[in-house]
Structure formats: structure tokens, C-alpha cells
Amino acid sequence: MSRSRWTVSAGVVAGILALSACSGSSGGTKSTAAASSSSAAPAVSPLTGMRASGSPVVAVKIEDTANGRPQAGTDKADLVYIEQVEGGLTRLLAVFNSSLPKTVEPVRSVRANDPELASEFGNIIFVASGGSARGLGPLLRSSLRPVINDRNGPGFSRDNSRPVPYNLRADLTTIADKVHGPKAADIGLNWSARLTAAQTAQTKPGPQVATRVGATSVGFRWDAKSERYVRIIDGRVQKTVDGSVIDTPNVIVQFCHVRNGGGRDAAGNSTRYTSTIGHGRAVVFRNGRRIEGTWSRPAAGDGTKLTTSDGKPIPLTPGGAWFALVATDAPLS
Structure with missing residues (x-):
């Protein structure tokens, strides 16, 4: 998700607040309620921690x-x-x-x-x-x-x-x-632009992510200028067909049970099934820092919660995230 979208959203929010501040009235209690309503913060997307979208997921x-x-x-x-x-x-x-x-x-x-x-x-x-x-x-x-x-x-x-x-x-x-689908709903993620002092004390330096999904290397590198993790493949920054850099403010390495899926492809390779219901180790990378924790999702209809060892939510930087669904024995550095 592009960083510029948050800049625009912040500007819209500021405009809403400015308009509400300038639209005073002498209508006593009634005008106070109206001002309070007009100055309410815009709805926040549970998928990004930024301004909510009216579009379906x-x-x-x-x-x-x-x-x-x-x-x-x-x-x-x-x-x-x-x-x-x-x-x-x-x-x-x-x-x-x-x-x-x-x-x-x-x-x-x-x-x-x-x-x-x-x-x-x-x-x-x-x-x-x-x-x-x-x-x-x-x-x-x-x-x-x-x-x-x-x-x-x-x-x-x-x-x-x-x-x-x-x-x-x-x-x-x-x-x-x-195809009319639903709008975004809560999936268990928490969002905060900054970590508290107590949260920061639980982090370690996390300038890069290096792990494996299957036999495929997965890498991201923290870019301090953009304040985002850039996806790296074979030592190269990944870009889309229009030249946009593929990056994210958060990378979550989620350790999952991966089993044989019971089938084979045309080349004879066995299918794989990655279970995302249950719980396990999770490592969150944000702001160039690394946070050890766990993930938990009790049932299919539940969201995935990311928590520290003491059970407190791990907040993500607003703007979206990439998840690497790795096997329980996958390397991580």
C-alpha cells in the first residue's frame, strides 16, 4: 500500500477538523452536539489503521x-x-x-x-x-x-x-x-503510529527480514528514508510493472503448521496446506525494529491476534502489512 495514501487521508482529516472548528453557532446545546458530531474522527479501517474505505474487500x-x-x-x-x-x-x-x-x-x-x-x-x-x-x-x-x-x-x-x-x-x-461483497471488518489487528516506551523496550533492531516460505527465500529491507520495508528478491528491490516499489510499513513472520495437502501437481510435486487457525510464534517487524510474540486464531470466523509474551497486543504501523506464512522450523534472521 502506497505511503502517499496516508498523506492524502491525513489532509482530509485535517480539513474536516478545520471546517468543524470554523462552523460555530449560537444554538446552545443543539449547536454543541452538532459541532461534536462534525468534529468526530473519521472511521478507521481495521485493515490499515488509516481512513476507512466504502469499498468491499x-x-x-x-x-x-x-x-x-x-x-x-x-x-x-x-x-x-x-x-x-x-x-x-x-x-x-x-x-x-x-x-x-x-x-x-x-x-x-x-x-x-x-x-x-x-x-x-x-x-x-x-x-x-x-x-x-x-x-x-x-x-x-x-x-x-x-x-x-x-x-x-x-x-x-x-x-x-x-x-x-x-x-x-x-x-x-x-x-x-x-459482485457485491462486504466492507472491511475487524480481523484482530491493532494499529498505532508510535510505540510506547514500554513497548519499545521489548524490541530489538530489525533492519532486515530473511526467512523462507517453502524452498523460496523471502526478504525485506528497512528503508529509513521511506520508513518502510522494501521487498528484496535475489538482491534486487522489487517493483511493479509501472515502476512502483513494493514495500510495506510492517512485515509479520507467522510460523504455521504446514502439511501435505494430499494431492500432486502436473510435475508430481505434492500440494501443501498451511494452517492459519491455531496459534504459534510470530515476529513483527516495524520501524526498523523487531518484536517477538505469538499469533492466535481460535476458529475460521475469528481474526488473528498478535500479542507479546505477556499477552498484550502488538501494534502495527498504520498503512497495511505483509505476512510471510512460514513453517514452524523456518529460519529467520
Whole structure:
């Protein structure tokens, strides 16, 4: 999610407050109530800690190998999850709400564990190219609202400059207009621009994130100038097709149970299933600092809470986050 969006939102908030301060009246109690109402802070998005959006929540499955880069629209997502698939490779589940790009690319197929992960957002719109019976079945049986290219879903097109299957585009504005999904709801995250002195005392330096999802290296580097973590692959800063840097104010490394998914892909690689219900270790990176903690999600309809060892919420910097869903034995430095 781009840093500029918060600047605009802050300006809007300031304007609202300024207008309310200047619109006095001699109407006694009645005018006081009106002023109080007009000066109330704008609603805050539970997905970013910034100004709430009136748009629905849309999750999109996106290619994450070299064949799919550069991606389009990934930088506009509020939350992004890096997941393991077959052969030790990764794909993304990108969750959009603050912005619904006209182009997200390349859209790929669903996996069996995706409905479990996405269900914490409610019965949201879920966009994918298609999927095997083992992968697509759980999605179609879930309460999510699937929009699937292989099932003639709306808003898809092909990019003729790329080879199939790495050229499927999704227009999220069109999809949201045709498939009416819910707005953002609380998923358990806490947001704060600053840490308290007590919270800061529990942190350690965290200038970089280096871990693995499956057999794939996952890296981010803190950029003090932008105050964001920049995604790094093979030593290079990652950018979208329009040149926008892929970065985030928060990176959460979430240690999950990853098991055999019970199937195989065309190359004979076994499918993987990442469980995001339960609890485990979590490490939060924000403001160039590292916070050890735990994650907890009791059931599919519950959000994911991030807490310190003493049970207190770990606040994230407003502006969105990336989650690396790693195995319990994954390295982290």
C-alpha cells in the first residue's frame, strides 16, 4: 500500500477538523452536539489503521515466481500473504480494500488452504483464475464469494505481452461493481503510529527480514528514508510493472503448521496446506525494529491476534502489512 495514501487521508482529516472548528453557532446545546458530531474522527479501517474505505474487500491470488514478475497492482494491496505451494514455490494472497486497481496481474489459481485464510475477513470476494478439484472445491463450498476466470467470472482479460498462464488480469473495480461483497471488518489487528516506551523496550533492531516460505527465500529491507520495508528478491528491490516499489510499513513472520495437502501437481510435486487457525510464534517487524510474540486464531470466523509474551497486543504501523506464512522450523534472521 502506497505511503502517499496516508498523506492524502491525513489532509482530509485535517480539513474536516478545520471546517468543524470554523462552523460555530449560537444554538446552545443543539449547536454543541452538532459541532461534536462534525468534529468526530473519521472511521478507521481495521485493515490499515488509516481512513476507512466504502469499498468491499477483495482478495486475489497472484503469481509470485519470476515468470510472473513484474506484477501489477500488488503495491495497492492493504494486506498481502506469502504462501507456500507445490515444489517449494510461493504465491500471494493480496487483500484489497483501500484501493481497487483496474489491473491486478498475474492472477493464478486457488489452493485448498485459501478459504481458511480468507474467511477471517468475512464472506468477501475471492478472485482466482481457477483451480483443481482439490483446490477449487473448498472455495466453492465456503461462504466466500468466488470470482473465477475459468467459470466465466466478470472483470478478466488477457495481457498479450505475456505468455499463458502468466498473463491473466483482473479489474477489481469492475468485479466489485458486479459482485457485491462486504466492507472491511475487524480481523484482530491493532494499529498505532508510535510505540510506547514500554513497548519499545521489548524490541530489538530489525533492519532486515530473511526467512523462507517453502524452498523460496523471502526478504525485506528497512528503508529509513521511506520508513518502510522494501521487498528484496535475489538482491534486487522489487517493483511493479509501472515502476512502483513494493514495500510495506510492517512485515509479520507467522510460523504455521504446514502439511501435505494430499494431492500432486502436473510435475508430481505434492500440494501443501498451511494452517492459519491455531496459534504459534510470530515476529513483527516495524520501524526498523523487531518484536517477538505469538499469533492466535481460535476458529475460521475469528481474526488473528498478535500479542507479546505477556499477552498484550502488538501494534502495527498504520498503512497495511505483509505476512510471510512460514513453517514452524523456518529460519529467520
